[in-house]
Each structure stands twice: as structure tokens, then as C-alpha cells.
Amino acid sequence: MxxxxxxxxxxxxxxxxxxxVALATIIALSIAYDKERAKNRSKPENGATDSTSMPTPxxxxxxxxxxxxxxxxxxxxxxxxxNVTLWPRLKPNADGMYIFTGSSAVIFSCVxxxxxxxxxxxxxxxxxxxxxxxxLSGLGDATAPTIxxxxxxxxxxxxxxxxxxxxxxxxxxxxxxEFQGELADDxxxxxRSEYTEDGVxxxxxxxxxxxxxxxxxxxxxxxxxxxxxxxxxxxxDRGTVxxxxxxxxxxxxxxxxxxxxxxxxFEPTERMSTYLLAFIVSxxxxxxxxxxxxxxxxxxxxxxxxxxxxxxxxxxxxxPILQFYEHYYNATYPLSKSDQIALPDFNAxxxxxxxxxxxxxxxLLYDPIMSSTxxxxxxxxxxxxxLAHMWFGNLVTLQWWNDLWLNEGFASYVEYLGAxxxxxxxxxxxxxxLSDVHKVFAVDALASxxxxxxxxxEVNTPAQIxxxxxxxxxxxxxxxxxxxxxxxxxxxxxxxxxxxxxRFAFGNTVYPDLWDHLQQAVQNTPGMHIPHTVHxxxxxxxxxxxxxxxxxxxxxxxxxxxxxxxDPDSVVDRPSQFNYTWFVPIxxxxxxxxxxxxWLLQKTDAHIEMRVSGEDWxxxxxxxSGYFRVxxxxxxWDRLLSxxxxxxxxxxxxxxxxxxxxxxxxxxxxxINTTLALRTTKYLSMERDYIPWESALRNLxxxxxxxxxxxxxxxxxxxxxxxxxxxxxxxxMITANWTKVPTGHTDxxxxxxxxxxxxxxxxxxxxxxxxxxxxxxxxxxxHNPIHPNLKSTVYCSAIAFGGVExxxxxxxxxxxxxxxxxxxxxxxxxACTKAPWLLNRYxxxxxxxxxxxxxxxxxxxxxxxxNTVGMPLAWxxxxxxxxxxxxQYGRGSFSFSNLVNGITKRFSTEFELQELKKFxxxxxxxxxxxxxxxxxxxxxxxxxxxxxxxxxxxxxxxxFTEEST
Ligand SMILES: *[C@@H]1O[C@H](CO)[C@@H](O)[C@H](O)[C@H]1NC(C)=O
Ligand SMILES: *[C@@H]1O[C@H](CO)[C@@H](O)[C@H](O)[C@H]1NC(C)=O
Ligand SMILES: *[C@@H]1O[C@H](CO)[C@@H](O)[C@H](O)[C@H]1NC(C)=O
Ligand SMILES: *[C@@H]1O[C@H](CO)[C@@H](O)[C@H](O)[C@H]1NC(C)=O
Ligand SMILES: [Zn+2]
Numbered sequence: 001m002x003x004x005x006x007x008x009x010x011x012x013x014x015x016x017x018x019x020x021v022a023l024a025t026i027i028a029l030s031i032a033y034d035k036e037r038a039k040n041r042s043k044p045e046n047g048a049t050d051s052t053s054m055p056t057p058x059x060x061x062x063x064x065x066x067x068x069x070x071x072x073x074x075x076x077x078x079x080x081x082x083n084v085t086l087w088p089r090l091k092p093n094a095d096g097m098y099i100f101t102g103s104s105a106v107i108f109s110c111v112x113x114x115x116x117x118x119x120x121x122x123x124x125x126x127x128x129x130x131x132x133x134x135x136l137s138g139l140g141d142a143t144a145p146t147i148x149x150x151x152x153x154x155x156x157x158x159x160x161x162x163x164x165x166x167x168x169x170x171x172x173x174x175x176x177x178e179f180q181g182e183l184a185d186d187x188x189x190x191x192r193s194e195y196t197e198d199g200v201x202x203x204x205x206x207x208x209x210x211x212x213x214x215x216x217x218x219x220x221x222x223x224x225x226x227x228x229x230x231x232x233x234x235x236x237d238r239g240t241v242x243x244x245x246x247x248x249x250x251x252x253x254x255x256x257x258x259x260x261x262x263x264x265x266f267e268p269t270e271r272m273s274t275y276l277l278a279f280i281v282s283x284x285x286x287x288x289x290x291x292x293x294x295x296x297x298x299x300x301x302x303x304x305x306x307x308x309x310x311x312x313x314x315x316x317x318x319x320p321i322l323q324f325y326e327h328y329y330n331a332t333y334p335l336s337k338s339d340q341i342a343l344p345d346f347n348a349x350x351x352x353x354x355x356x357x358x359x360x361x362x363x364l365l366y367d368p369i370m371s372s373t374x375x376x377x378x379x380x381x382x383x384x385x386x387l388a389h390m391w392f393g394n395l396v397t398l399q400w401w402n403d404l405w406l407n408e409g410f411a412s413y414v415e416y417l418g419a420x421x422x423x424x425x426x427x428x429x430x431x432x433x434l435s436d437v438h439k440v441f442a443v444d445a446l447a448s449x450x451x452x453x454x455x456x457x458e459v460n461t462p463a464q465i466x467x468x469x470x471x472x473x474x475x476x477x478x479x480x481x482x483x484x485x486x487x488x489x490x491x492x493x494x495x496x497x498x499x500x501x502x503r504f505a506f507g508n509t510v511y512p513d514l515w516d517h518l519q520q521a522v523q524n525t526p527g528m529h530i531p532h533t534v535h536x537x538x539x540x541x542x543x544x545x546x547x548x549x550x551x552x553x554x555x556x557x558x559x560x561x562x563x564x565x566x567d568p569d570s571v572v573d574r575p576s577q578f579n580y581t582w583f584v585p586i587x588x589x590x591x592x593x594x595x596x597x598x599w600l601l602q603k604t605d606a607h608i609e610m611r612v613s614g615e616d617w618x619x620x621x622x623x624x625s626g627y628f629r630v631x632x633x634x635x636x637w638d639r640l641l642s643x644x645x646x647x648x649x650x651x652x653x654x655x656x657x658x659x660x661x662x663x664x665x666x667x668x669x670x671x672i673n674t675t676l677a678l679r680t681t682k683y684l685s686m687e688r689d690y691i692p693w694e695s696a697l698r699n700l701x702x703x704x705x706x707x708x709x710x711x712x713x714x715x716x717x718x719x720x721x722x723x724x725x726x727x728x729x730x731x732x733m734i735t736a737n738w739t740k741v742p743t744g745h746t747d748x749x750x751x752x753x754x755x756x757x758x759x760x761x762x763x764x765x766x767x768x769x770x771x772x773x774x775x776x777x778x779x780x781x782x783h784n785p786i787h788p789n790l791k792s793t794v795y796c797s798a799i800a801f802g803g804v805e806x807x808x809x810x811x812x813x814x815x816x817x818x819x820x821x822x823x824x825x826x827x828x829x830x831a832c833t834k835a836p837w838l839l840n841r842y843x844x845x846x847x848x849x850x851x852x853x854x855x856x857x858x859x860x861x862x863x864x865x866x867n868t869v870g871m872p873l874a875w876x877x878x879x880x881x882x883x884x885x886x887x888q889y890g891r892g893s894f895s896f897s898n899l900v901n902g903i904t905k906r907f908s909t910e911f912e913l914q915e916l917k918k919f920x921x922x923x924x925x926x927x928x929x930x931x932x933x934x935x936x937x938x939x940x941x942x943x944x945x946x947x948x949x950x951x952x953x954x955x956x957x958x959x960f961t962e963e964s965t
Contacts, residue, residue, distance in 0.1 A: 001210055001351050001408070001469060068118055068153045068160045071460040072223070076112035079221045079228040080172065081268070086217070087235035088183050088190065088205035088281050098183040098192050100205065104218040105176045106228075107139060110167040115145070117161040117175065120215035120222035121152065123189075126159065127178035133159055134219075135176040142171035157215050157222075157462075177219045189216030190279060195344035197304060204282040205236075206343055206358065208351055211401060211469075212462040214274035224273040225399050225508040231268045236281045238262045243280045245269045245355040247296070247337045269354070270334060271506040273397050278353035280341060287311050291319050295333055300341035305365050313366035314340060317380055317422040321387050324421035328414070329391050330498035334505070338390075340364060340383070350382050352389035352411075359386075362821065370819060372788040373748045377419075377426070384418030385411045392497075396504040398511070402459040404468040405452045405542075406511045409477015412436060413485075426745040430691055432482065433624050433654045438661050438695065440475035441547070441629070445665070447570035449545040452476055453511065479627045480541045484534070486625035487585040487597065488518060492528060496521030511542070531599045537583045541627065544576035549629040549671065550584060550600060554618050554636040557611035559586075560604040564629055567944070568670050584628055588620040592650055612636070617643060624654050629662045631671055637663075644683035656687070657695035664699035674952050675959050682963065684723045688730055690746035693753055703956065705906050706949055708868050715960035721761035722964055728758040728766060738769065741787060752793050759797040767801050774798035778809050791822075795829035807838050827856060831863035831870060839870045843877045847888070858889055862902035875903050879919055883926045890929040897934035904938040908945035916942060 067074050088100040106119075117136070126133040133150040145163040152159055159177075167173065183192045183205055193204045207217065215222040234242035238253065238260055246266035254263050285306050288298040297318050299311035318340065322333055339356045342364040350359040363382040366375065388411040398407055416429045443449060452472060459465055485493035496518035504513065515535045522528050530537065541547075548561040563572070563580035572580070584600040590612060598607055610618055617639040620630045632640070640659060643650055651659070660680045667677035681696050700720070707713050731754045734742055742748050759766040773794055776785045786794050799806050810830050817823040830842060845851040846860045861878065864870035878885055878899070890896050907916065916939055920928075928935050 001349070067116060068156060068158050071156055073120075073221060073226070074112075074114065074116070074118060076114040077108045077110055077117065077167075077221070079226050080107045080109060081229040081231065082106045082218075082220065083231045083233070084218050085233040085235065086190065086279055088192075088279075090192075090203040090205060090237060090240070090281065098203070099180055100183045100190055100217075101178075101180045102218055103176070103178045104220070105174050106220065107172055107174050108221070109172040110169055113166050113169055115163040115166045117163070117167075119159050119175065119219050120157050120212075121159040121177075121179075121219040122157040122213075122215045124179040124181045124216070124219065126152075126219070127180075129176075132161070133177065134161060136161065136163075137174045137176070139172040139174055142168060142173060144173055157212070159219050175219075179218065181216065189213035193343055195302070197302060202283070204280065204284075204343065206280045206282070207278050207353075208358070209277050209353070210275040210351060211465045212275075214277055217277075217279070220274050222274045224275060224397050224401070227271045227273055227397070227506065227508065229268050229271055230277060232266045232277075232279065234264050234266075234279060234281060235261055236264065240281050240283050243278070243282075243300070243339060243341070243356055245272070245276070245278055245335075245353060267336070272354055272394065276352070276354040276394055278351075278356040278358060280356065280358075284341065286339075287315055289315060289319060291322065293332075294336070295322070296337040297322070298337070298339050299364070300339060301361070301365060302342075302344070305342065305361070308367065310365035310367050311342070313368075313376065314364050314379060314383060317383060318387070320422045321384050321418045322390075324418050325387060325391060325414075328417065328494055328497075329501050330494070331391060331395070331501050331505075333390065334395050335390075338387075340386075350386050352386045352393060354390065354394045357386045370788060370822075372791075373745065374789070375821075377428070377745070380419045380423055381415050381428070384422065385415035388414045388418060391501055395506065396501050397508050399508045400456050400459065401465040401468055402454040402456050403511045404465075405473040405477040406514065408469070408474045409452070409479075409481050412474045412478035413481045423745075427653075428745075430654050431746075432478065433657055434691060434694055436475035436478045437624060437627070438657075438698075440471055440479060441661075441665070442566070443471050444476055444546055445564050445566040445669075447565060447567070447572045450574070451543055451545045452480070453542040476627070480538070483541075483585065483625060483627050484518070484538065486587070486623075487530065488522065488528075488534075492521050492525050493518065495524075531601060532583060537585075540578050540582040544578050544580060544582075545574065546572075546580065547628050548580075548582050548584060549631055549666065549669075550586065550620065551631040552610055552618060552620055552636070553633045554610060554612045555633055556606070557608045558604065558606045559600055559610065561600055561628075562603075564665075564669065566665065566669055582628070585626055586620050587622045587625050588618060589622050590618055591616045594622070615639070619651065619655060621658065622655060623652055624658045629665060630658075631662070631666055634676075637672070637676060641679055641682070644680070645686075648683050648686060653689050653691050656689070656692040660692060660695045660699060668948075673955075675955060678956070678959050678963075681723065685726050688727065688747075688750070690750035690753070693727070693750055697753060697757070706908050706945060707953075707956070709906070710953070712953060712957045712960065715957055715964055717761050718964035719960045720757060721763055724754065724757045724761055725763050727754045728763050731755070732765075741789070748789050752789060755790065756793040756797065759793075759801070767797065770794045770797045771801065774802070774806060778806070781809075781813065792825045792829065795825055796832040799829050800832040800834055802833075803835065804838065807833055807835075827852070827860060828863045831860065831867055834867075834869050836869060836873060839864055839867070839873050840877075843874060847881075847885075854889070858896060858899045862899055865903040866905075868906075871903065871906055875915075878903065882919075882923050886923075886926055886929065890927075890931065896929055897931045900928075900931040900934040900938055904942060907938065907942040908949045910946060913939070913942045913946065 083105045084102065086100055086102040089098060092098050129135045132147045136144040136147060138144040145165040145167065148162045148164045150159065150161045181190065183190060185192045185194060187208055189209065190205065190207045193206050195202055209217070212222060214220050230245070232244045232246065234244065235256065236242045242264040244266045246269050248264050249267045250265045252263050254261050283303070284300045285303050286298040286300045287306060288296060290296055297315065299315045301311050305311065318338065322338065326332055335355045337355060340359060341356065342359050342361045344361055350357060350363050359382065362375065362378070364379060366379050392410050393407045398404070416432050419428050420426070450472065459468065499520065500514050500517035503517065512535060515538055519534045522530060522534065546563050549564040551560050561581060561584060565572070581603050586598045586600055588595050588598065595609065612618055618632065618636055619640065621628065644656065644659070648656060663672065663677040663680045666672045667674045681700070684693065684696055687693055703716060707716060727750070731742065731751045732738060735751070742751055755766065755770065759770060773786050795810065799810055807830060810826050814823055814826040814830070817826060833839060843861065843864060846857045852860055861874055865874035904916065907913065920935055
């Protein structure tokens with residue numbers, strides 16, 4: 001599945017600093033991702049309910065269970081092929097229900113003697129045949145035993161058939177079922193998606209099977225290793241089109257029950273897993289092209305979107321990306337067609353159904369006028385991610401969900417390679433540092449993190465499976481695979497990969513199978529040497545959580561590694577067989593010259609080459625190819641900082657970002673002092689590149705939150721003003737006084753940072769500039785002159801530095817917005833005003849569903865709390881009405897915990913801590929629902945903030961004061 005992670009790039013970090021609201025926007029835009037992360041965070045890692053300490057059903061003798069009580073299928077039967085017919089009704093029936101009906105015949109063979117047939121079936125009404133839920137017949141010479149009884153097990157999602165005698169080993173049988181299911185709008189299995197076009201409500205039948213929803217569409221052996229061939233038939237209304245994994249091979253008009261209908265049949269699929277199936281009925285249209293050997297490529301969407309040419313960009317990049325992978329994997333695209341479809345209503349970002357990939361509209365459709373550069377980048381990377389799965393994941397599939405990290409980590413890594421091939425001028429490969437490596441460092445540096453790899457027995461229930469879809473799997477998976485490919489070198493990595501894919505095509509694997517093939521590739525490469533097997537090296541990174549900080553003392557050449565924990569006082573109670581030491585591949589350079597890769601294999605070691613003196617310096621983890629942080633002796637830090645200040649381009653863009661991010665995090669962990677971290681930002685007055693700036697702003701954001709209500713803020717503001725001024729002038733120049741869009745891809749992102757920060761820090765000319773743009777728009781509301789890249793920042797600044805007129809205009813535009821992304825920008829920008837009465841009025845609006853949709857209420861409150869002026873207002877507001885807000889918005893809402901997080905983010909005084917505790921006591925009788933954990937964490941974080949502020953305030957004030965003159 002695609003990660004739903006992207007913060008639209010035009011909501012750049014510039015706004016963070018600005019009226020300090022953007023985080024709320026980010027939260028609003030990435031709710032699904034937050035959901036992933038929240039799952040990750042709230043997973044009980046220790047204690048009684050820990051999934052890792054749960055007794056394994058299969059091996060616990062004290063709780064003998066029937067086979068149908070196990071969440072895993074028995075291994076006695078294996079499916080061979082299915083004939084599936086489905087008929088979704090796009091209009092409600094007499095009871096107002098949307099339904100689908102269908103039938104399925106599955107051929108399976110018996111490999112172990114059994115008198116039970118256990119097959120998945122969930123929420124389906126099965127028809128009755130002579131008192132049973134299914135019909136059984138033998139294939140060929142086999143005669144089927146008679147059915148004694150059949151029943152359904154709700155908890156484990158099974159249909160069970162008890163037979164009067166055993167099935168014969170080696171024989172094959174056909175199980176036939178007919179069923180009816182609800183075509184619900186629950187985004188699971190075969191479901192209904194609704195949208196409005198030209199004022200008309202339209203219904204699409206579509207599907208999402210991953211991970212355990214195929215069983216909600218038809219009875220099937222719903223595990224990834226139970227691969228089979230599927231022959232699909234779809235019955236649908238005339239005037240609609242049916243799609244599935246295979247190419248359509250026939251359509252015929254037919255009349256069923258007096259209704260004029262159409263029957264579409266599809267070519268049989270390749271051998272594949274149930275979770276990759278897809279069925280869609282819609283009135284969508286497509287644009288298409290064909291590639292080399294007749295491969296048909298189509299992009300499907302609403303007619304209007306296709307007519308507006310919103311599918312063109314996706315069609316343009318799909319061919320090149322497929323070609324890239326064919327070459328990279330050394331394996332041809334396994335299917336005869338590639339469909340990609342944009343759905344108005346879709347839960348994940350995208351889903352890699354084999355041959356029929358489904359997307360959210362924002363992840364596939366690009367509007368040359370309305371979309372920002374960030375939108376475009378997202379489309380390219382999501383397509384590259386999903387198409388990478390066509391081989392890795394779909395052609396070769398992992399045996400079970402415990403290895404999900406390899407599937408998702410892999411696609412999350414190679415998506416950068418595929419996207420880079422399609423858009424070679426973007427330097428997109430560098431962005432893995434911000435989007436994955438640094439992002440997951442933050443999670444993986446906590447004592448509550450968990451290892452990438454889990455044992456099969458630890459992952460059984462659908463809930464446990466869905467927990468696997470988290471940041472660690474995606475981003476850490478990507479980071480360690482990237483490290484692996486770098487120390488093996490790309491060609492060796494690709495060679496092993498290709499041999500793995502060719503060997504296991506149409507089959508299933510466990511992750512060590514990939515290690516074996518990579519090891520083979522190493523052995524077949526003359527001169528290639530690694531200090532341990534791929535297996536042994538990678539175990540250290542996949543079987544234990546966290547990552548090391550490597551400390552290099554250039555005075556002696558000594559090197560040590562230590563498990564990096566953001567909170568030095570946190571206690572790790574998860575044992576590791578490797579004692580939290582790693583085999584660390586260290587690429588490094590000395591005074592600008594690349595050195596031979598060094599392997600740190602023990603806790604401490606000495607590498608005399610790393611001893612330097614005089615002007616020489618050492619920089620380790622060049623290009624951040626390794627998954628670790630680096631610390632040095634103070635002399636070397638000084639030399640690196642002086643290099644940044646005199647000739648920063650001597651270091652690569654991502655190493656500049658790395659120095660900043662490492663320093664700030666080492667300071668948070670009290671390994672180096674805070675002023676050393678701050679000193680890494682001094683050279684920024686000369687920095688023009690996006691990635692280092694973005695890294696610095698993300699790190700400085702904490703300082704802004706802690707100090708924007710104290711005397712430190714004045715000094716911080718003067719300092720940042722001084723630092724951002726040259727960047728602002730630079731963009732003014734390269735855009736010919738703001739009349740052009742910068743040509744560089746990441747320059748477009750950094751322009752957003754430049755404007756956002758310059759305006760909030762008071763750089764001359766900035767506020768006037770954005771005010772004039774916004775004025776122009778107010779004067780002719782139908783001709784918005786603001787470039788899509790800049791909209792979020794400009795709206796927010798204009799409202800922050802404007803008055804009621806600007807606000808009311810935004811409100812009118814918000815009410816009239818036809819584009820969801822435009823409404824989101826405006827809703828968040830309205831929280832930027834500095835006028836308390838406007839903020840209070842806006843808070844009142846959040847509880848009026850005619851003004852702010854109920855689903856947007858809490859995220860709007862959060863946006864308001866993100867604003868320094870709005871924070872106390874929002875806090876008073878929710879305290880005063882907690883019981884109402886909780887009743888109305890708290891139940892079953894997964895974003896509710898974000899509200900508590902958002903409002904308490906700045907809390908850093910003893911007084912606020914007492915208020916928070918009192919709030920908890922006063923409302924115990926009401927409850928906190930899904931925010932319960934967030935409230936506990938808020939108390940903990942506030943305590944930590946108080947401590948940090950106490951320890952650092954004086955020196956931070958002194959530093960900013962000295963440096964801002
Ligand atoms: C599946 O459909 C094919 C083509 O219609 C047919 O030949 C075959 O017998 C069917 N298989 C089963 C098990 O029904
Ligand atoms: C798609 O490619 C064509 C031909 O190269 C080009 O003219 C067009 O601008 C591209 N469309 C988009 C949206 O990139
Ligand atoms: C690509 O595959 C072909 C045939 O499977 C094989 O002969 C060739 O060596 C492979 N090339 C690489 C670079 O692995
Ligand atoms: C971990 O530490 C224990 C006890 O100090 C030691 O016996 C064991 O060999 C260590 N394991 C590794 C892999 O270093
Ligand atoms: Zn994926």
C-alpha cells in the first residue's frame with residue numbers, strides 16, 4: 001500500500017515559523033498518516049497486552065483450540081483457481097441498502113488428509129444448498145465426501161465444512177458458493193464510493209482487499225501465500241465499465257431478472273494473492289498508450305477530470321517508470337496491461353492491486369493550473385512506489401504479514417529511483433533524507449520503538465496485521481535497504497534482486513531469501529568483500545530496534561557506537577540478542593577526499609586513519625548512506641562548522657542537512673550542548689538549498705514553540721531575520737522580482753520557506769508583497785493571481801498581518817471553494833489571524849456544523865492552537881466545553897488525540913502543568929476517549945519541556961542575542 005504520508009509541499013515549513021499554524025495543516029492533510037503513526041505510538045510494547053508476549057495459539061498446549069479458532073488457515077488444502085462472478089448494484093434496493101451478489105467456484109487440492117474445509121468468509125450471506133452453505137464436488141476421478149454440516153465462525157472469519165469422510169491427499173475438488181454482501185461505504189473489501197458531479201450523486205463500486213478484506217467479497221483462502229489463478233466475471237449496468245486485474249476479453253449484453261445488463265469477462269490472472277485483487281464498476285473514462293510489446297497503459301478517472309487533462313501527467317510518467325523497473329529488475333512487466341484509476345473516496349494513498357492500481361485523486365491527478373509542484377512530486381513518487389510493487393510484492397510475495405516491512409520498505413526505497421528516472425532534474429533521491437531517514441529517526445530513537453522484523457507467530461489477527469503498516473516498516477525499511485544497496489553497491493544489489501525475483505516469480509518468500517540471493521551476488525562479484533554475510537549484517541538492523549550514534553574522536557582515531565535514545569533517561573526494557581550493537585558500514589571523507597569504507601564491528605574500535613590534526617577534518621556517513629547518527633570530538637565539530645561558514649558547498653546538500661539534524665538531536669539527547677547545535681545554523685545566511693534549510697527549520701521549530709511567549713523570542717526573531725534575509729533577496733532576484741516561478745524543483749519549495757519566514761520575522765518588503773497579492777485577489781475573486789505553490793503561505797501571512805476584511809474574504813472563498821485542497825488551505829489560513837476576537841469567533845464556528853463540517857472541527861481547533869495568540873484561547877475553549885466536545889467529536893474519532901497533542905505542544909511552565917493535571921482530574925467523569933494516552937503523554941512532555949527550558953533558556957537567550965547583532 002502506498003504510504004499516506006505526504007505533507008503537500010506547498011504547505012512548506014515557512015509557515016511553521018510564520019504565524020505558527022502550519023503543523024495543524026500538516027496534521028489535517030496527513031491524518032491517515034497520523035493514524036499510522038498513532039497506531040505505532042500507542043502500541044503497547046511491554047506489559048500484558050503486548051502482542052509479542054501473547055501466547056501463540058498454535059503452540060500453547062494449555063488452550064487446546066479447534067482449528068477454526070486459529071486465525072491462520074490449516075495447511076491441508078491449497079487453492080488452485082477460482083471462477084468468481086460479482087454483480088454490484090449501484091442503486092439501493094427496496095430496503096435502501098446497497099448490495100452485491102455473486103458466486104464463486106474454487107478448485108483446491110488436498111495436500112494433507114482432513115475432513116474439514118476451512119475457508120475465509122466475512123460478512124457474506126451464503127445461499128443454502130440442501131441445508132448447507134456450499135456445494136462440494138470432486139474433480140477428475142475424485143468423488144467428494146458428503147457434507148455433514150457447515151457453519152460460520154464470526155471471530156476468525158471462516159466458513160467451515162465438516163465432511164463425513166476425509167478428502168484424499170493428491171485429489172482436487174470444487175467448492176461452490178453463492179452469496180450476497182453489502183456494498184457499504186466502509187472502504188473495505190468490495191465497497192461503494194460516492195461523489196457528486198455536476199450536482200448529480202454518482203456511485204462507484206470499487207475494492208480494497210489488503211490486508212484481510214478479500215474474504216468480505218467472496219469466500220476465499222485469504223492469505224498471501226495461498227496464491228491462485230482468478231477468472232473474473234462482472235455483471236454491471238449498461239453504460240458503466242467494469243475493470244479487474246486482467247484485461248477484459250469479452251462484453252456481452254444480457255437481460256437478467258428483466259434488467260438490461262452487461263457481462264464483462266476478464267482474462268485469467270497470473271497466479272496471485274487474494275489481497276491484490278480488484279473489482280471496479282464506474283462510468284469513468286480513460287486515456288491510454290501502448291508500450292513496446294503491446295503493453296496497454298491506461299489512466300482512469302471521472303470524465304470531467306480526464307477532459308480537463310488531469311490524467312496526462314500520470315500517463316506521461318507511467319511508461320518511463322515501468323521501463324525503468326524492467327531494466328532495474330531485469331524482468332519484463334509480468335502482465336498484459338497496466339491500469340491506474342483515481343477514486344474520489346479512498347482510504348489509503350494508493351493500493352498496488354496487480355494490474356489495476358487504485359489511487360486517491362490527489363495521488364494520481366495533476367491539474368497544470370491548480371496543482372502545486374508538491375502535488376506533482378507526490379503523484380510521481382506514489383506511482384513509482386506502486387509500480388515497484390508490481391514485481392516486488394506482487395510477482396514475488398512475502399509468505400506472511402510479519403515481513404511486511406520488506407515489501408513496503410523496499411517500495412519506499414526504490415520509489416525514489418523510479419521517480420528519479422521519470423524526473424531526472426528533480427534530485428529527488430536526496431529527499432529520502434527528509435521524508436524517510438530523519439523522519440523515522442525521530443520514532444526509532446524512543447525507548448518504545450520496536451524492531452522491523454517480527455516472528456510469524458506474533459502477527460495473527462487482522463488488527464495485528466494492520467499494525468504492521470507503520471512508519472517503522474515503511475521508512476526504516478527504506479533506510480536500511482538503501483544502506484544495504486550502498487554498501488553492496490547498486491549493481492550488486494540489483495543483480496541479487498533480479499535473481500531473487502526470477503527465482504521466486506509467482507511464488508512466496510521469507511525475507512532471508514532475499515539475503516541469500518544478495519549474498520550469492522556478492523560471491524559472484526570478483527573483488528567484492530563484506531566483513532560478514534548479508535544475513536549477519538542485516539540481522540543487527542532488522543531484529544533489534546533503534547540505531548546507533550557513532551562517535552569519532554579525531555584526536556585519537558577511536559570510534560564507538562551506542563544505542564541512540566532521544567531521552568537519555570529513558571529505560572529500554574526490550575532485550576536484544578545483539579546487546580544494541582550493530583555492524584556499521586561507515587563511508588567517510590577526510591578533508592574533502594573520499595576514503596575507503598570502514599566497518600565498525602564492535603562497540604569500540606580504533607581506526608588510525610581517522611586521526612587528524614591541524615586544518616584537516618573528518619566527515620562520516622557521507623550522503624547519509626548509513627542508518628546512524630554521528631558525533632565527533634569538539635575540535636572536529638569546530639572544523640566542520642568553520643568549513644560550513646567558509647565553503648559550505650564542499651559538503652553535499654544532504655550532508656549539510658545531516659550535520660544540522662544530528663547536532664540538534666545530539667543536543668536533545670544531551671550528548672552535545674545546545675549552543676553547538678545552534679551554531680550549525682550560522683552558515684544558513686549563505687545557504688540557498690532547500691534540504692538543509694528545511695532540516696534547520698524543522699529543528700528550530702521546537703525552539704520557537706518553547707520560546708515564542710518569552711523574552712527569548714525577540715532575539716530568536718532578530719537572528720532568524722538576519723539569516724533569512726539573503727534567501728529572500730535571492731528568490732526575489734531569481735524570480736525577477738517575484739514574477740516568475742523558480743526553475744529548480746526544490747527551489748520552488750525553498751521559495752515557500754523564504755517567504756513564510758521572512759514575513760513572520762519581519763524582513764522588509766515581505767509583508768507588503770504578500771498583502772498586495774492578496775489584495776489583488778480580493779479585488780477580483782475570480783482571478784486568483786497567487787501561484788499554487790505559494791497559496792498556503794500567502795493566505796496565512798495575509799490573514800496574520802491583515803484584519804477582519806482579509807479574514808471575511810477568506811471565509812467567503814472557503815464557503816465557495818469547489819476544490820477540496822483549496823478549502824483545506826483556506827480553513828487553515830484563517831487560523832493565522834492575530835486578532836483574539838476573530839480567533840474566538842472562529843472557535844465558535846468549529847462547533848457549528850453548518851459552518852465547519854463536523855469532520856474538520858477538531859483539526860480547525862488545532863490550527864488555532866498552533867497560533868501563539870490562539871493557543872490560550874483554544875485551551876480555555878476546550879476546557880470550558882470538554883464534555884460537549886467529547887460527546888460530539890470524541891467518540892470513535894482517531895484524530896481526537898491530535899487535538900490534545902496540538903493544544904499542549906507549547907506547554908512548558910509549572911503553571912501549565914498544574915492546569916493540565918487539573919483538567920484531567922476535573923474531567924475524569926467525562927472521559928477522554930482516544931485522547932487518553934495523548935493526555936498522559938502531554939503531561940509527560942510538559943514535564944520534559946519544563947526541564948529543557950530551565951536548563952537551556954539562559955544560554956539560548958544569550959546565544960541568539962549575541963548572534964543577532
Ligand atoms: C471456470 O470457468 C471456465 C470457463 O468458463 C470453465 O471452463 C471451468 O469449468 C470453470 N471452472 C469451475 C471449477 O467451475
Ligand atoms: C505530457 O507529455 C507531452 C508530450 O511530451 C507534453 O506535451 C505534455 O505537456 C505532458 N503533460 C504533462 C501534464 O506533463
Ligand atoms: C538478466 O536476465 C537474463 C536472463 O534471465 C540473464 O541472462 C542476465 O544475466 C541478467 N542480467 C543481469 C544483469 O542480471
Ligand atoms: C551480549 O552481552 C552478553 C552479556 O554481557 C554476552 O554474554 C553476549 O555475548 C553479548 N552478545 C553479543 C552478540 O555481543
Ligand atoms: Zn507500498
